[in-house]
Amino acid sequence: MIALYWAEDGRFPPGDRGLAYGDGLFETIRVDGGSAHLKAYHLDRMTRDAARLHIPVNRSELEHIFHQAVERYSVHYSVDSWILKLTLTRGSGGRGYRPSPNMKPNLLVSHAAMPPLAPASGVAVDFSRVPLTVNPLLAGIKSLNRIEQVMAASELQDGLFEVLMANPAGHIVEGTRTNLFIETDDGWRTPSPDSVAVRGVMRRYVIERLRANAEEVHEAPILLDDMLASSCRGVYLTNSVLGVVSVRTLAGQDLPVTGRLATICGSTPKTE
Amino acid sequence: MIALYWAEDGRFPPGDRGLAYGDGLFETIRVDGGSAHLKAYHLDRMTRDAARLHIPVNRSELEHIFHQAVERYSVHYSVDSWILKLTLTRGSGGRGYRPSPNMKPNLLVSHAAMPPLAPASGVAVDFSRVPLTVNPLLAGIKSLNRIEQVMAASELQDGLFEVLMANPAGHIVEGTRTNLFIETDDGWRTPSPDSVAVRGVMRRYVIERLRANAEEVHEAPILLDDMLASSCRGVYLTNSVLGVVSVRTLAGQDLPVTGRLATICGSTPKTE
Numbered sequence: 001m002i003a004l005y006w007a008e009d010g011r012f013p014p015g016d017r018g019l020a021y022g023d024g025l026f027e028t029i030r031v032d033g034g035s036a037h038l039k040a041y042h043l044d045r046m047t048r049d050a051a052r053l054h055i056p057v058n059r060s061e062l063e064h065i066f067h068q069a070v071e072r073y074s075v076h077y078s079v080d081s082w083i084l085k086l087t088l089t090r091g092s093g094g095r096g097y098r099p100s101p102n103m104k105p106n107l108l109v110s111h112a113a114m115p116p117l118a119p120a121s122g123v124a125v126d127f128s129r130v131p132l133t134v135n136p137l138l139a140g141i142k143s144l145n146r147i148e149q150v151m152a153a154s155e156l157q158d159g160l161f162e163v164l165m166a167n168p169a170g171h172i173v174e175g176t177r178t179n180l181f182i183e184t185d186d187g188w189r190t191p192s193p194d195s196v197a198v199r200g201v202m203r204r205y206v207i208e209r210l211r212a213n214a215e216e217v218h219e220a221p222i223l224l225d226d227m228l229a230s231s232c233r234g235v236y237l238t239n240s241v242l243g244v245v246s247v248r249t250l251a252g253q254d255l256p257v258t259g260r261l262a263t264i265c266g267s268t269p270k271t272e
Numbered sequence: 273m274i275a276l277y278w279a280e281d282g283r284f285p286p287g288d289r290g291l292a293y294g295d296g297l298f299e300t301i302r303v304d305g306g307s308a309h310l311k312a313y314h315l316d317r318m319t320r321d322a323a324r325l326h327i328p329v330n331r332s333e334l335e336h337i338f339h340q341a342v343e344r345y346s347v348h349y350s351v352d353s354w355i356l357k358l359t360l361t362r363g364s365g366g367r368g369y370r371p372s373p374n375m376k377p378n379l380l381v382s383h384a385a386m387p388p389l390a391p392a393s394g395v396a397v398d399f400s401r402v403p404l405t406v407n408p409l410l411a412g413i414k415s416l417n418r419i420e421q422v423m424a425a426s427e428l429q430d431g432l433f434e435v436l437m438a439n440p441a442g443h444i445v446e447g448t449r450t451n452l453f454i455e456t457d458d459g460w461r462t463p464s465p466d467s468v469a470v471r472g473v474m475r476r477y478v479i480e481r482l483r484a485n486a487e488e489v490h491e492a493p494i495l496l497d498d499m500l501a502s503s504c505r506g507v508y509l510t511n512s513v514l515g516v517v518s519v520r521t522l523a524g525q526d527l528p529v530t531g532r533l534a535t536i537c538g539s540t541p542k543t544e
Contacts, residue, residue: 005286007286007287009286010283010285010286011282011283011284011286012283012284012285012286012288012291013282013284014277014279014281014282014283014284014380014382015279015382016284016291017422018291019284019288019290019291019359019361019380019416020298020359020416020418021294021416021417021418021419021421021422022293022294022416022417022418022419023418023419023422026292053419053423054426087291087292089291090422095387096387096425096449097418097421097422097424097425097448097449098422098425098426098428098448099422099425099426108286108291110286110287115367115368130407130409131407131408131409133405133406133407134405135402135403135405135420136403137402137403137420137423138419138420138423143419144291144292144293144294144419145293145294145417145418145419146292146293146294146295146369146417147293147294147295147325147410147415147416147417148407148409148410149293149369150289150293150295150362150369150370150371151325151409151410152369153368153369153370153371154326154370154371156370176369177368177369
């Protein structure tokens, strides 16, 4: 059983391990007029990542809370889009880092306004000075350990939509809040799931849509040269709230913008 | 100015970035009969690490809260030892990962009972299956991003005091809650500050005590072979609450136990 907290009640247990160690997970979900984008994908990921961290939750309990939350907050927004956030932690207690055997997870539910969407004409992107380190055991987990992304996002200046982070091997892996796709002469490419810090639900949706459209998708490293080569037909960032975003300039250099990925996937998918 | 929260009041702001992203720091400090071990070292580290994360705090404000907390909680413990915990976060707000320019940090203060001390005869230690990844920009910072340590500490079975974590280069770097020292024919060795996840205040104290005793200390990588070689005179773990701990067995293999590091440093340093 999960202990449920609503952010608007203004309290959360101070002994929670999410606060103490970032020992938990989160999902941010776009909701339009009472229906949630990629709902099943968000629930899948939180259930899978909780199991990887040995946090005992089941999908149906999460889904029940999800429905409660959408119903509760929808009255504030009527037809507008908004963001539902679920923060799941291992709970309170344990001896230092070591969890106790039978901990009860805490789930904090909150809502927020939609951030501004990116223009279809594309966005300006640069490289982060913060290196990305991904623990192979934790790759892809949308955990509460996000200081690297915070430090990288601190570099965002007005006019810049995102910064891209590279790993120690020099592969360009992802943005602070987005996954990366490029279109080349050989099809589509995105970094492999074992190399990413966060395995976005929109990343999964895009790969599925591409394959459903008989497009080739390779999960393989992306180097700076791959993005700047003449064989590169487009660079895209994906995020479940913001959808598919075309990159217009990378570190001041112009890139081709065809919008083809948004055409294939739809810029804002709705899958209940 | 810091916003101060006492854990016993049972509330902490749900929008805090410590919870959302592990965007903050913590210190756990041993207090005996009203006086804190390594107080200046803890304050130094929290002030230094806050500056590295661009969290605006000053040392004198932290010190004032520190004194308040020791006075407040000492009534519960009289002459017993206890643990003071300070959790400092960037505060609430910002746009996603990106912090706002003028955020007000939150500081949560709590207390806990002393954990059991290790016997002078030494402890049993094993290796963790969790690899240690250290971002060069964040090396040594005692941040709230501690899932690797949580996952490694989950492997601790009864009878095992600690597990040691290795980085991708195969260097044995530290335990989940301890730094590592070995004594060899060439003097003392401990991994360099830019390689450790947490740069313990006890690590600093031990290096200073060794050098004050005209002992050679090298900050250099430690390999498994270095610990098992006949030239290894002793393996030690250090932690500001538990002091200097001798390792008696490593993955089932006996090690020499001379207790020399505790003799030089004192097993429980007191420096106000």
